[in-house]
Amino acid sequence: MKIDGKPYRSVWVDEDGWSVRIFDQTKLPWQLDILRLTGLAEVAQAIRSMQVRGAPLIGAVAAYGVALALRADPSTEGLERAVAVLGETRPTAINLRWALDRMRARLHNLPPTERVAAAYAEALAIADDDAETCRRIGQHGLPLLREIAAKKGQVKVLTHCNAGWLATVDYGTALSPIYQAHDEGIPVEVWVDETRPRNQGAALTAFELGKHGVKHAVIADNAGGHLMQHGEVDIVIVGTDRVTRTGDVANKIGTYLKALAAKDNGVPFWVALPHSTIDWRVADGVAEIPIEERAAAEVTELTGRTADGRIETIRVAAEGSPAANPAFDVTPARLVTGLITERGRCEASETGLRALYPEAG
Numbered sequence: 124m125k126i127d128g129k130p131y132r133s134v135w136v137d138e139d140g141w142s143v144r145i146f147d148q149t150k151l152p153w154q155l156d157i158l159r160l161t162g163l164a165e166v167a168q169a170i171r172s173m174q175v176r177g178a179p180l181i182g183a184v185a186a187y188g189v190a191l192a193l194r195a196d197p198s199t200e201g202l203e204r205a206v207a208v209l210g211e212t213r214p215t216a217i218n219l220r221w222a223l224d225r226m227r228a229r230l231h232n233l234p235p236t237e238r239v240a241a242a243y244a245e246a247l248a249i250a251d252d253d254a255e256t257c258r259r260i261g262q263h264g265l266p267l268l269r270e271i272a273a274k275k276g277q278v279k280v281l282t283h284c285n286a287g288w289l290a291t292v293d294y295g296t297a298l299s300p301i302y303q304a305h306d307e308g309i310p311v312e313v314w315v316d317e318t319r320p321r322n323q324g325a326a327l328t329a330f331e332l333g334k335h336g337v338k339h340a341v342i343a344d345n346a347g348g349h350l351m352q353h354g355e356v357d358i359v360i361v362g363t364d365r366v367t368r369t370g371d372v373a374n375k376i377g378t379y380l381k382a383l384a385a386k387d388n389g390v391p392f393w394v395a396l397p398h399s400t401i402d403w404r405v406a407d408g409v410a411e412i413p414i415e416e417r418a419a420a421e422v423t424e425l426t427g428r429t430a431d432g433r434i435e436t437i438r439v440a441a442e443g444s445p446a447a448n449p450a451f452d453v454t455p456a457r458l459v460t461g462l463i464t465e466r467g468r469c470e471a472s473e474t475g476l477r478a479l480y481p482e483a484g
């Protein structure tokens with residue numbers, strides 16, 4: 124993706140050849156700060172604090188975290204410790220475990236002297252794979268937008284949270300078809316759910332779409348149902364942090380309510396995902412997917428930029444009131460029109476997913 128004409132990925136190795144660069148997503152859209160990560164503790168903290176976030180990107184950054192950890196300690200104990208520390212940073216997105224399992228499988232049987240170089244190579248392969256996967260997701264989602272635009276002359280999409288290039292290594296998942304539609308001249312407009320409590324929609328998705336020149340408007344999270352009732356939404360496309368083998372979808376809190384409203388209004392509700400987001404071991408998403416509970420302060424406070432350019436956090440809830448902050452919810456497969464993957468589109472079901480991934484265990 125390009126920012127002010129300059130091509131970027133969301134994670135890359137610095138010119139020094141070993142340290143790892145990311146955008147500090149807690150500062151966007153107000154400041155474009157690029158962080159330099161140099162060790163295991165820094166990577167774990169960047170993931171925990173959501174300086175990097177978004178399921179596929181968390182996986183790729185964690186893979187580089189293993190490489191950085193091995194520079195300090197290439198022993199088998201060092202490898203296992205890195206995998207354990209990184210694996211505990213965030214519980215819901217399965218891409219984190221997928222990437223760490225892949226790193227361990229590649230590195231475990233190597234002699235320690237060969238591990239560092241192999242870890243960087245594997246992390247790069249994961250990042251390259253994610254970028255290409257997301258490009259293909261866009262190709263498979265694009266016909267849905269093309270079809271609507273052919274009938275209506277334009278297409279209005281609603282999306283929740285940030286499933287754009289900032290949440291992946293490049294292109295994004297839910298936003299990838301939108302970028303590709305825009306690039307081929309389809310008049311596409313996006314309703315961007317602000318996505319409280321952390322406002323990934325208002326801050327990150329709006330930033331991305333603005334930089335790409337895609338027409339969009341930020342809406343309060345509660346506005347989607349009203350817009351659907353009035354024919355203002357042609358299609359909902361969201362990303363996901365974990366999809367069960369039966370097609371249940373965990374995504375940012377509030378996604379389930381959008382799916383309910385979409386069902387009631389006959390609006391197609393599509394979910395875009397890479398292969399690394401499928402959890403083949405889980406069948407019942409509501410019962411089995413761990414939902415991250417984050418700090419109450421994310422709900423009781425808001426962060427933004429003041430008129431004179433300072434980034435400030437203020438309290439918006441009544442003094443002394445506690446808050447609950449479940450960060451994800453699960454949308455049952457029955458509410459999902461279909462899944463958009465790098466291998467094509469399918470029904471949100473075990474049959475649909477297995478037809479696309481016959482090799483899955």
Ligand SMILES: CSC[C@@H](O)[C@@H](O)C(=O)COP(=O)(O)O
Pocket residue numbers: 176177178179216283284285286287290291295296297323361362363364374375450
């Ligand atoms: C392609 S990203 C899909 C999801 O990871 C995204 O929509 C989301 O819910 C991210 O949650 P976050 O808590 O910001 O990491």
